[in-house]
Amino acid sequence: xxxxxAIARRELGGYLSSPxxxxxxxxxxxxxxxxxxxxxxGYASQAMQLGMEEGITEQMxxxxxxxxxxxxxxxxxxxxxxxxxxxxxxxxxxxLLTSPVSSLxxxxxxxxxxxxxxxxxxxxxxxxxxxxxxxxxxxTGVMVSCYVGFTVLMGVFVAIGLFAxxxxxxxLIALAVAFALSLGMWIVGWLGSILGEGxxxxxxxxxxxxxxxxxISRGVLHVNDAVYFLSVILFFVFATTQRVEALRxx
Amino acid sequence: MIEVQGLTKxxxxxxxxxxxxxxxxxxxxxxxxxxxxxxxxTTMRIIAGSLGASAGTAKVDGVDVAENAKKVQATLxxxxxxxxxxxxMTVRGFITFAARVKGVDDVxxxxxxxxxxxxLTDRAGSLIDHLSKGYRQRVGLAQALxxxxxxxxxxxxxxxxxPNQRIxxxxxxxxxxxGDRTVVLSTHVLGEIEAICNRVIVxxxxxxxxxxxxxxxxxxGRVVKLELARPDGADVALAKVDGVLSVERDGNRLLVHTxxxxxxxxxxxxxxxxxxxxxxxxxxxxxxxxxxxxxxxA
Numbered sequence: 001x002x003x004x005x006a007i008a009r010r011e012l013g014g015y016l017s018s019p020x021x022x023x024x025x026x027x028x029x030x031x032x033x034x035x036x037x038x039x040x041x042g043y044a045s046q047a048m049q050l051g052m053e054e055g056i057t058e059q060m061x062x063x064x065x066x067x068x069x070x071x072x073x074x075x076x077x078x079x080x081x082x083x084x085x086x087x088x089x090x091x092x093x094x095x096l097l098t099s100p101v102s103s104l105x106x107x108x109x110x111x112x113x114x115x116x117x118x119x120x121x122x123x124x125x126x127x128x129x130x131x132x133x134x135x136x137x138x139x140t141g142v143m144v145s146c147y148v149g150f151t152v153l154m155g156v157f158v159a160i161g162l163f164a165x166x167x168x169x170x171x172l173i174a175l176a177v178a179f180a181l182s183l184g185m186w187i188v189g190w191l192g193s194i195l196g197e198g199x200x201x202x203x204x205x206x207x208x209x210x211x212x213x214x215x216i217s218r219g220v221l222h223v224n225d226a227v228y229f230l231s232v233i234l235f236f237v238f239a240t241t242q243r244v245e246a247l248r249x250x
Numbered sequence: 251m252i253e254v255q256g257l258t259k260x261x262x263x264x265x266x267x268x269x270x271x272x273x274x275x276x277x278x279x280x281x282x283x284x285x286x287x288x289x290x291x292t293t294m295r296i297i298a299g300s301l302g303a304s305a306g307t308a309k310v311d312g313v314d315v316a317e318n319a320k321k322v323q324a325t326l327x328x329x330x331x332x333x334x335x336x337x338x339m340t341v342r343g344f345i346t347f348a349a350r351v352k353g354v355d356d357v358x359x360x361x362x363x364x365x366x367x368x369x370l371t372d373r374a375g376s377l378i379d380h381l382s383k384g385y386r387q388r389v390g391l392a393q394a395l396x397x398x399x400x401x402x403x404x405x406x407x408x409x410x411x412x413p414n415q416r417i418x419x420x421x422x423x424x425x426x427x428x429g430d431r432t433v434v435l436s437t438h439v440l441g442e443i444e445a446i447c448n449r450v451i452v453x454x455x456x457x458x459x460x461x462x463x464x465x466x467x468x469x470x471g472r473v474v475k476l477e478l479a480r481p482d483g484a485d486v487a488l489a490k491v492d493g494v495l496s497v498e499r500d501g502n503r504l505l506v507h508t509x510x511x512x513x514x515x516x517x518x519x520x521x522x523x524x525x526x527x528x529x530x531x532x533x534x535x536x537x538x539x540x541x542x543x544x545x546x547x548a
Contacts, residue, residue: 006350010336017338094334095393097300099351100320248319249302 003101004109011083011113021117024079028071029124035067036128057139060132062218065150068125069213072154073186077178079117080161081171083110084240088169093247103244107162107237115158122151142218149216152229156209157182159236166243185209185232251276251401251432252297256306259292266292267456270306274434274449276400279427281443281464282436283538284453290436291331293453294405297434298328310401324353327399331406333390337379341370341389344378348393364396368422384415391422402426404435408442420445440538452541460541474506474516479524487523491515502526 015021043059087093096106132138164178189208195201205211212225252274259266267289274280282290295301297308299319308315310322335344345361354360365371368388378389394402408416423446427433437443443450444464452460478484484504485497493512498505506516513530
């Protein structure tokens with residue numbers, strides 16, 4: 001476990017000592033603040049017109065995280081593009097490949113480091129619950145569920161980005177692959193809607209991240225949604241492990 | 251300690267190394283010599299476990315690298331030609347990280363020791379990005395040393411360094427080789443092999459073409475250089491000496507090629523021609539030139 005944590009710590013430190021890490025953190029924080037203000041503005045206008053304070057959780061929290069997911073979809077591939085590709089380009093991967101650590105430990109360490117950084121990004125939105133408690137009486141359960149769902153969803157994007165980064169030593173290609181894969185898994189649900197009913201449509205809808213996230217964002221945390229997200233994360237971490245192993249014996 | 255048997259590595263139709271076999275005993279310092287693309291780095295990377303072989307085996311202390319890379323890597327330090335460093339880390343931070351991934355128990359102590367061994371204690375707080383090439387090479391060596399390995403595999407450790415830095419790294423390798431540590435190093439500098447190594451493995455076009463002791467190779471008396479006061483007729487006379495293959499003459503100087511050490515007989519025959527100087531030791535450079543065809547530069 002120590003090598004995994006060491007790799008994760010180094011990866012996290014790498015983000016905090018690189019311009020791209022700080023740019024991603026600042027961009028995410030600013031856009032999140034902008035989205036929060038826009039959502040707040042919309043809610044305030046509606047509340048003033050209708051004279052109600054109810055629905056603060058649904059409109060504020062769900063609306064906020066719904067918008068933020070799109071930013072995650074765009075930003076996470078940029079965060080993860082260099083996680084292995086840069087190591088390959090600069091040949092620092094050689095240190096890991098010639099150290100007594102397994103490919104799984106390398107993949108896990110890299111994943112945890114990148115995910116840790118993304119959790120830091122999400123943590124910059126800590127003012128959101130504070131503001132909502134100050135403004136009204138939000139549903140804590142829904143709010144927690146939204147945070148958990150959003151964090152897990154970002155964890156899926158990180159796993160996809162990690163895998164894309166292991167495919168090449170070119171960070172731009174890794175970025176494009178990660179974005180394409182993430183977007184594909186996100187919008188595949190639309191294909192399910194087009195297909196209508198039937199077993200194929202059901203399967204496609206199950207694969208889509210969107211349908212699973214929608215359930216969580218309503219404040220309902222089903223076991224099948226949790227299993228789905230964890231399965232996707234494990235699948236891509238495992239696929240990355242295979243890629244690292246292939247690098248070792250290519 | 252290191253046992254390489256029939257090692258072959260193919261990239262598609264291109265064969266990088268073919269049927270490479272050699273052994274390195276505990277405590278030996280062995281130099282890998284060969285032109286660019288000869289297969290030195292490929293062989294070293296297979297031994298270090300960062301590259302798989304297409305055929306053959308590489309064993310360290312009896313453990314097959316392909317079967318148990320982690321066990322081998324726990325006792326082996328590898329410094330590739332390009333130091334595998336994270337340039338946005340400090341020297342200390344990086345070596346501490348290397349110690350952790352290599353499973354060192356007392357990380358701080360091991361880091362201090364490795365930094366002190368390579369003379370980087372004063373630079374411990376510097377960003378690797380700000381270091382000169384020579385210092386980066388030292389960082390590369392420090393990461394290879396931090397877990398106190400019994401086997402060191404160093405790929406071109408002095409590549410791209412200025413003479414002063416080369417001498418420093420050479421001294422460092424000599425210190426590291428003291429005791430019973432086994433060292434395999436590749437270099438472009440023949441003098442380095444002569445200065446540091448006990449044995450040399452000459453590799454060309456992916457095949458081993460010579461393995462031998464430095465003393466044996468450079469002192470084999472295969473080429474005898476002579477300077478004579480009266481060289482007329484000496485070439486004919488020397489050619490008749492048993493063991494002499496051919497004689498080349500260039501003014502007062504003669505180059506006698508032999509099939510074994512017949513230095514004494516050549517000297518006896520040369521006395522009557524006014525022998526001024528005789529050098530019966532073939533330099534490693536000469537051996538290398540003889541073994542590796544012209545055009546392939548080290």
